[in-house]
Amino acid sequence: MTTKSFGQRIKRNEDPQLLTGRAQFVDDVHIPGMLHVAFKRSDYAHARITGIDLEAAKSMPGVVAVYTAEDLGDFWQPSPLLVPPPPAEHVVFNKRTSGQLARSKVRFVGEAIVMVVAESRYLAEDAAETIIVDYEPLDAVVGLEAALTEDSALVHEDVGSNIGAHVIQRKGDYDTARAQADLVISRRLLYDRGTAAPMETRGVVAHYDHLARHLTVWDSTQAPIPIRNGLAAMFGLSERQVRVIAPFVGGGFGPKVMMFYPEETLVPWAAIKLERPVKWIEDRLENFYAMTHERGQLHDSEIALTKEGKILGVKDVFLHDTGAYIPYGLTVPINTQCTLLGPYVVPHYYTEFKALFTNKTVVTPYRGAGRQHGVFVMERLLDIAAKELGMDPLELRRINFIQPEQFPWCNEIIYQDFTKLTYDSGNYEPVLDKAMRMIGWDEWRQNEQPRLRAEGRKVGIGLVMYVEGTGIGPYEGARVQVETTGKVTIVTGIGTQGQGHYTSFAQIAADALGVPMKDIYISTGDTGQFSWGVGTFASRGAVVAGSAVYSAAQMVREKALKQAAEHLEASEADIELVDGFAQVRGAPGARVPLATLAASANPLRGAVRPGTEPGLEATAYFGPQMGTTASGAHAMIVEVDPETYQLKILKYVVVHDCGPLINPLIVDGQVHGGVAQGIGNAFYEQLIYDETGQLLNASFMDYLLPTSTDVPRMELGHEETPSPLNPLGVKGAGEAGAIPVGPLFAQALEDALIDSGLEILEIPLSPSRLWELVEGGDA
Amino acid sequence: MKPAAFDYHAPTTLDEALALLAAYGDEAKILAGGQSLIPAMNFRLAQPAILVDINPVTTLVGIHAEGDGGLRIGTMTRQRTVEHSDLVAARAPLLAETMPHIAHPQIRNRGTFGGSLAHADPASELPAVAVALGMTLRAQSTRGERDIDATDFFQGLFATALEPDEMLIEVLIPALPARTGTAFAEVARRHGDYAMAGAAAVVTLAEDGTIAACKLVYLSIGDAPVESHSAASALLGVIPTDEAIRAAAEAMEQDIDPLGDIHATAAYRRHLAKVLARRTLASAVARARN
Numbered sequence A: 001m002t003t004k005s006f007g008q009r010i011k012r013n014e015d016p017q018l019l020t021g022r023a024q025f026v027d028d029v030h031i032p033g034m035l036h037v038a039f040k041r042s043d044y045a046h047a048r049i050t051g052i053d054l055e056a057a058k059s060m061p062g063v064v065a066v067y068t069a070e071d072l073g074d075f076w077q078p079s080p081l082l083v084p085p086p087p088a089e090h091v092v093f094n095k096r097t098s099g100q101l102a103r104s105k106v107r108f109v110g111e112a113i114v115m116v117v118a119e120s121r122y123l124a125e126d127a128a129e130t131i132i133v134d135y136e137p138l139d140a141v142v143g144l145e146a147a148l149t150e151d152s153a154l155v156h157e158d159v160g161s162n163i164g165a166h167v168i169q170r171k172g173d174y175d176t177a178r179a180q181a182d183l184v185i186s187r188r189l190l191y192d193r194g195t196a197a198p199m200e201t202r203g204v205v206a207h208y209d210h211l212a213r214h215l216t217v218w219d220s221t222q223a224p225i226p227i228r229n230g231l232a233a234m235f236g237l238s239e240r241q242v243r244v245i246a247p248f249v250g251g252g253f254g255p256k257v258m259m260f261y262p263e264e265t266l267v268p269w270a271a272i273k274l275e276r277p278v279k280w281i282e283d284r285l286e287n288f289y290a291m292t293h294e295r296g297q298l299h300d301s302e303i304a305l306t307k308e309g310k311i312l313g314v315k316d317v318f319l320h321d322t323g324a325y326i327p328y329g330l331t332v333p334i335n336t337q338c339t340l341l342g343p344y345v346v347p348h349y350y351t352e353f354k355a356l357f358t359n360k361t362v363v364t365p366y367r368g369a370g371r372q373h374g375v376f377v378m379e380r381l382l383d384i385a386a387k388e389l390g391m392d393p394l395e396l397r398r399i400n401f402i403q404p405e406q407f408p409w410c411n412e413i414i415y416q417d418f419t420k421l422t423y424d425s426g427n428y429e430p431v432l433d434k435a436m437r438m439i440g441w442d443e444w445r446q447n448e449q450p451r452l453r454a455e456g457r458k459v460g461i462g463l464v465m466y467v468e469g470t471g472i473g474p475y476e477g478a479r480v481q482v483e484t485t486g487k488v489t490i491v492t493g494i495g496t497q498g499q500g501h502y503t504s505f506a507q508i509a510a511d512a513l514g515v516p517m518k519d520i521y522i523s524t525g526d527t528g529q530f531s532w533g534v535g536t537f538a539s540r541g542a543v544v545a546g547s548a549v550y551s552a553a554q555m556v557r558e559k560a561l562k563q564a565a566e567h568l569e570a571s572e573a574d575i576e577l578v579d580g581f582a583q584v585r586g587a588p589g590a591r592v593p594l595a596t597l598a599a600s601a602n603p604l605r606g607a608v609r610p611g612t613e614p615g616l617e618a619t620a621y622f623g624p625q626m627g628t629t630a631s632g633a634h635a636m637i638v639e640v641d642p643e644t645y646q647l648k649i650l651k652y653v654v655v656h657d658c659g660p661l662i663n664p665l666i667v668d669g670q671v672h673g674g675v676a677q678g679i680g681n682a683f684y685e686q687l688i689y690d691e692t693g694q695l696l697n698a699s700f701m702d703y704l705l706p707t708s709t710d711v712p713r714m715e716l717g718h719e720e721t722p723s724p725l726n727p728l729g730v731k732g733a734g735e736a737g738a739i740p741v742g743p744l745f746a747q748a749l750e751d752a753l754i755d756s757g758l759e760i761l762e763i764p765l766s767p768s769r770l771w772e773l774v775e776g777g778d779a
Numbered sequence B: 001m002k003p004a005a006f007d008y009h010a011p012t013t014l015d016e017a018l019a020l021l022a023a024y025g026d027e028a029k030i031l032a033g034g035q036s037l038i039p040a041m042n043f044r045l046a047q048p049a050i051l052v053d054i055n056p057v058t059t060l061v062g063i064h065a066e067g068d069g070g071l072r073i074g075t076m077t078r079q080r081t082v083e084h085s086d087l088v089a090a091r092a093p094l095l096a097e098t099m100p101h102i103a104h105p106q107i108r109n110r111g112t113f114g115g116s117l118a119h120a121d122p123a124s125e126l127p128a129v130a131v132a133l134g135m136t137l138r139a140q141s142t143r144g145e146r147d148i149d150a151t152d153f154f155q156g157l158f159a160t161a162l163e164p165d166e167m168l169i170e171v172l173i174p175a176l177p178a179r180t181g182t183a184f185a186e187v188a189r190r191h192g193d194y195a196m197a198g199a200a201a202v203v204t205l206a207e208d209g210t211i212a213a214c215k216l217v218y219l220s221i222g223d224a225p226v227e228s229h230s231a232a233s234a235l236l237g238v239i240p241t242d243e244a245i246r247a248a249a250e251a252m253e254q255d256i257d258p259l260g261d262i263h264a265t266a267a268y269r270r271h272l273a274k275v276l277a278r279r280t281l282a283s284a285v286a287r288a289r290n
């Protein structure tokens, strides 16, 4: 009897391949005659280009071609806008996207100016080094507030200001609510920049077969289908003449969803033009400058409460750093607006942001994608309010929770999927209770902490809550087929960057078809295999593509049952699918392999009934009416060295509710990775720019990713509140780990350093910064 | 991040290597463990025309016990070998205590003892320890051999007393006097990072329990190892109570003028220097008493 695999802690199918170095990444693609690319990138954050001297580069040995923006002719074009602005109440949007190579002006350090194509990467870099660009330096727009001043330089002169967008959204009437409040807390909160730093940098290999008139592109992207569609349009090819393959991708985290990065169109363009395969692999230095960043926001925020602690309203006005261009629309700041409200009843809400152009790398979603900032603002305001009201911070949260019977809960403002922000389901108190139990909140507060404090130790505890919009549309699709060998293939268009799709999708199909996991083959991220879909982002793979796999597998199941009923001369209702066989329930002798059914559905001679479709196969699409809303709590106990302000996490707990778990092992892994990135974001990782727009720490020596010694073991708990929006009831889990870590650090560190009266209003922190905040320093 | 073109030589004897250095002068760079040089070349910050790879020169490897109770360590001895050496643990416990703070095991497997000293990164642990222990650095060229005192060897940011044609061949570590305790501590953002500040302390007690000799040397506080003579003189001849150590840490402050950087403000670094003075002096004293 095949046991149900949905919900099982099954080890990942793809891991043996990955762990033994036998998985194909873009850089593993080697094609005879392949050329290599290096870019000459801007040394200035903001400058006019007055001349480019390519003479030396062109005559270097092994150099095949050198291109500037001029050389691209009509092919030079600003990239499309990936996400249009949402239909919110008040929206100003100044679309500015970048062409492939900077033309007359550079707008951030690392912007590509010249493309060199040579016989090897070494030679290409040698040639790029000889290129002399003459610059007329301009003042750089770096600080957010400075970007708005009268005399600020302008990143895009034709916009007339540095405002990329201005959006106001509201729910109810905040001003009236504020007038009735017993307590109003106002603070300025800062969340600074970081980078996703995937282990595999970006990379593109393109090969145009002139005889077959077919372009193949290997791209380390999270969204191969849109890239295929876009490339076909740009090159005047049919979509069938272009195949984009996202093979194994060593981390995406959001920045690999762009359309397009300059390199993604330039490399195929050069391959077509030069009639040779072309490869570009981003090196780590380029990755720091040219892959998109996230997180810079400055908030002026306010919360209004009754003296009993009921939230009356929130007002949040913030500046969002979008960098030099705004190709991804407003997803990040819209997520901030929407996620801020959290699991709480906030009757009145006013939220306004300006997205500002700065002379820094472009900002697009990175794991959490703006949600961090919103959660940081809300959780900080609640902590401060709790202190003011003399209330327990968790009790303050508890009395404001949306109650289980209040779902679906509509927050009225517009979300990143353009629908009104509505939570499908949730049950927050059990999440809070479980987190308190697991971290040992009461025991810690009553006994442990006083005991340790008496010894002079600086120990603190924190617990924060959040919700996470996941599993947004528009849609994904999947094709499920039982082959004549009895093996099952599942094909879907989304890409995979470590989420375990090879396992979780197989689990879904295994249950529907009664086949062992080992007999299921999965293809994702290859447009040659599946033509429709959007991509892997926004914690949507399992929800949207998973549901499509489920529907397609159910359709195949129906077909199999029908055929088996005929074959076994039994009623469909009596047939079960077990271990690769269709059998009559209670009569295990009466059975037929699925392989036989698949073969007979694909007859090679004879006749079929009119209307018969061949094969034991089905394709299904799933498009949810709106996103699912997951939720969770993170808690930690931390100790601070009272002299050096280094810290040690003594215990870390996550309780998460993403509905029924397809594979708890995979969900745990997603949470672990997210927490690691969250810890980086909270205490280690910060991109530091000087006033001229130079990035000061573009290497892993100075950009500090948390290592295994900095990330603690975590204890994980799950609640399972199903979503009514999809057949599996699942919600997304990809970003949950990363989202609330900033405010958790703030709360726990304030508690550890309680004697100092420290109030933390910024992330990331560091020992130096903490010391400065506590001891005065030159803060 | 590919290096510029270079010519590569891999001599198998010291004489050949020195001849190459004599021939090419400052066009050439010695390649030891490559853990600092290769990254610099990949960033194209260093573009040597010629690399002289001394890995095949096996005579430059080894940890030798000297008759006077000291040690002699060949320049190409891997950092990991020094870390695990019983001889080092017995005769130079300060060195043994310091080694695990240098980078990560993978890097110590390749990085060399002498390479770290010759590289003279002010954030490196070994130069500070070399000054604290009074090591002698032995250099050789086709012109001959000379011994350089650690205090004279380090001349600033990545600058040493070595001439372009000279190679550091080995390091002499003197025996520790009786009733001597040593201690090392550093504060880094993550384990294995270059420290925001670090200190090595060497304390020798007289029979009466007063301090007979004391050295306190910092890394990452200036552009070379920084020795605090004020801390030492504050302690000389006194019984090292907590109070005395605290006073020495205060006195130390006039000897340093740290700069701020992206990981630590100048004020925080100064604060760390004080904390490290207290911590290393106190444990060096405790060990000297044992």
Ligand SMILES: Cc1cc2nc3c(=O)[nH]c(=O)nc-3n(C[C@H](O)[C@H](O)[C@H](O)COP(=O)(O)OP(=O)(O)OC[C@H]3O[C@@H](n4cnc5c(N)ncnc54)[C@H](O)[C@@H]3O)c2cc1C
Pocket (backbone or CB within 6 Å): B029, B030, B031, B032, B033, B034, B035, B036, B037, B038, B039, B075, B101, B102, B103, B104, B107, B110, B111, B112, B113, B114, B115, B116, B118, B119, B121, B123, B124, B125, B126, B162, B166, B167, B168, B169, B192, B193, B194, B195
């Ligand atoms: C990620 C990382 C982290 C690190 N963290 C630390 C740390 O925390 N602390 C620390 O101290 N170091 C650290 N290092 C550097 C490491 O210790 C290096 O090994 C060391 O600095 C240089 O030793 P090497 O043998 O690798 O020398 P190489 O890189 O080969 O050479 C360095 C320089 O010294 C010169 N040189 C080498 N040998 C000689 C010689 N015998 N005579 C004359 N000149 C010579 C070379 O020409 C070159 O200029 C780190 C390195 C990395 C990659």
